[in-house]
Amino acid sequence: MSTTVLLPLWAEIAIAALLLCGAAIALLGSTGLLRLPSFFERVHAPAMISTLGCWCIVGGAGLYFSLRSGQLALHILLIAIFLAITVPITTIFLMRAGLFRARQARRKDIPPTLSRITPSRPSKS
Secondary structure, eight states, rough: OOOOOOOOHHHHHHHHHHHHHHHHHHHHHHHHHOSSHHHHHHHHHHHHHHIIIIIHHHHHHHHHHHHHHHSSSOHHHHHHHHHHHHHHHHHHHHHHHHHHHHHTTTSSSSOOOSSOOOOOOOOOO
């Protein structure tokens, strides 16, 4: 037989506020993903969702499960840590791939390369 643990009102309000804040940030980032004009601008919207939105939702879930079980629920933080590590890496790879493809297409609206490729000089013999 399972017993239902009633949470205090302050906890329910805090959990609801964190979850609603995370959901609002996810909605804002999704809207940015749809409405921003170029790839290089659109790639930033999911990063906002996965950082601040994820931390709000993980905070609400951590608070809920910690209060419900009576002990600190740290295993939920693994989700946020995993996202905090992987999202910047994938964003960098996506940006580099997009920049490479734009340079291959010879688009003029992208920044120039920073690498110094010098033409080969004939050796003096």
